[in-house]
Amino acid sequence: YAAIPALLKTRFSTNEILTSLMLVYVAQLFLDWLVRGPWRDPQGHGFPQTIQFGDSAILPELMPDAGRANWGFVFALVAAVLIWLLMGRMLKGFEVRVLGSSPRAGRFAGFGFNRMVFFTFLLSGALAGLAGISEVSGAINQLQPVISPGYGFTAIIVAFLGRLNPLGIIAAGLVLALTYLGGEAVQSALGISDKVARVFQG
Numbered sequence: 001y002a003a004i005p006a007l008l009k010t011r012f013s014t015n016e017i018l019t020s021l022m023l024v025y026v027a028q029l030f031l032d033w034l035v036r037g038p039w040r041d042p043q044g045h046g047f048p049q050t051i052q053f054g055d056s057a058i059l060p061e062l063m064p065d066a067g068r069a070n071w072g073f074v075f076a077l078v079a080a081v082l083i084w085l086l087m088g089r090m091l092k093g094f095e096v097r098v099l100g101s102s103p104r105a106g107r108f109a110g111f112g113f114n115r116m117v118f119f120t121f122l123l124s125g126a127l128a129g130l131a132g133i134s135e136v137s138g139a140i141n142q143l144q145p146v147i148s149p150g151y152g153f154t155a156i157i158v159a160f161l162g163r164l165n166p167l168g169i170i171a172a173g174l175v176l177a178l179t180y181l182g183g184e185a186v187q188s189a190l191g192i193s194d195k196v197a198r199v200f201q202g
Helices: 003-012 016-036 071-089 091-101 103-108 113-140 151-161 166-190 195-201
Strands: none
Touching: 003 016, 003 113, 071 091, 071 113, 071 166, 091 103, 091 113, 103 113, 113 151, 151 166
16 A cells, blocks of 8 residues: 555655545545445444454453553564664665655665665555554454544654654654553543643644
8 A cells, every 4th residue: 555655756756745645544435435334244233343353363462461552562662673773774774864865865876766765665554554453453353444543643743752763763652652541541530531632742
């Protein structure tokens, strides 16, 4: 799916932010059609959702008695460290940084712009897919029309709070996660709207 904006970027020089955001809505509508149509649970009393995943498709919790954290958290940590190594210790990461800051300089250095666009988009798409699998198979255990309450847009905040450093993003992600969980706790305990937590996120 990430290859679509990459192709549009390399062939037509379209803005990748706009195309990616528009494709988000396409994906949401496609998911909505699936859970209301061919994938809907016949025993779900008409609710738009799939059947519960089998045990083999569920990510186990790290500490079942201590919270909802599952192995997706470990996958995220490993992915962040690997991206840090890629960007800071490998030639491919250097090419990405050069082409990202100055495409013209990267071309003069002999780096393939189109090839690098596809590499970064496919890598980003794979990481987004890993995050989605961790959420669906770890916390929800089925497909529903709405899976994320806005994690994709929160990820932009996390990236900038972490100063675009994979290791800094881990710390920023934990801070933002606390605001989400704190918002849920305050909402249930005190009856305060979860919008209060979003004020802190802003």
